[in-house]
Amino acid sequence: MGVTSKIAPSMLSSDFANLASEAHRMLNYGADWLHMDIMDGHFVGNLTIGAPVIESLRKHTKAYLDCHLMVTNPLDYVEPFGKAGASGFTFHIETSKDNWKELIENIKSHGMRPGVAIKPGTSVEEVYPLVEAETPVEMVLVMTVEPGFGGQKFMPETVYDTLLIFWLISPSFSNQVRILRKKYPALDIEVDGGLGPSTIDMAALAGANCIVAGSSVFGAPEPAQVISLLRNSVEKAQLTY
Ligand SMILES: O=C(CO)[C@@H](O)[C@H](O)COP(=O)(O)O
Numbered sequence: 001m002g003v004t005s006k007i008a009p010s011m012l013s014s015d016f017a018n019l020a021s022e023a024h025r026m027l028n029y030g031a032d033w034l035h036m037d038i039m040d041g042h043f044v045g046n047l048t049i050g051a052p053v054i055e056s057l058r059k060h061t062k063a064y065l066d067c068h069l070m071v072t073n074p075l076d077y078v079e080p081f082g083k084a085g086a087s088g089f090t091f092h093i094e095t096s097k098d099n100w101k102e103l104i105e106n107i108k109s110h111g112m113r114p115g116v117a118i119k120p121g122t123s124v125e126e127v128y129p130l131v132e133a134e135t136p137v138e139m140v141l142v143m144t145v146e147p148g149f150g151g152q153k154f155m156p157e158t159v160y161d162t163l164l165i166f167w168l169i170s171p172s173f174s175n176q177v178r179i180l181r182k183k184y185p186a187l188d189i190e191v192d193g194g195l196g197p198s199t200i201d202m203a204a205l206a207g208a209n210c211i212v213a214g215s216s217v218f219g220a221p222e223p224a225q226v227i228s229l230l231r232n233s234v235e236k237a238q239l240t241y
Pocket residue numbers: 010012013035037068145146147148149150151152192193194195212213214215216
């Protein structure tokens with residue numbers, strides 16, 4: 001298996017007034033990446049941070065900043081995020097059906113790693129051309145909740161076809177992670193939303209290797225234990241696929 005586990009606490013659940021120390025705290029607890037949720041108040045109904053905050057945080061850490069752009073016009077954000085020091089730049093396919101090639105090229109030319117995200121209701125097939133392109137995305141992020149807010153309930157149908165009847169009615173709204181892992185054994189597949197000790201096994205067994213977790217990590221009395229549990233689940237699951 002070519003993929004490695006990456007545990008990425010979602011800084012959306014951190015104390016934004018102390019972002020640098022929250023970042024250090026998570027890295028000391030064993031986080032691999034820091035997940036940064038960029039929301040424009042238009043693509044999703046919430047407004048968070050932009051490039052200036054990434055630039056400020058970059059002055060305090062060399063960590064991989066895994067930026068998830070929940071914005072209507074991701075192309076406008078590429079240059080500012082590249083200059084600010086973002087590491088990964090993941091845009092949504094729902095906003096970028098017509099210009100994803102240009103986006104990927106731009107992201108790479110600004111020194112970032114391109115990724116594409118899909119919402120729970122989007123057909124997984126929509127990302128195949130981006131994974132198989134001459135200049136491909138290097139990660140697919142499957143949203144396991146509707147994007148916009150932390151603390152939501154995990155949607156099992158995004159990773160696993162437990163709801164067979166529902167799947168038959170609406171195949172696009174179903175087990176994107178499992179389908180992607182079967183098709184692309186070496187692809188980084190990230191899941192985001194509602195992940196924690198009670199849901200991680202479903203996502204890991206379906207094939208996710210990059211795990212974003214906000215409230216379950218920041219809200220835990222021992223965040224290091226949760227990070228370690230998430231990693232163990234991914235590594236154990238990898239032996240099964
Ligand atoms: O992108 C998002 C929400 O849109 C996520 O990154 C959440 O912030 C994850 O938080 P939890 O669901 O783990 O609390």
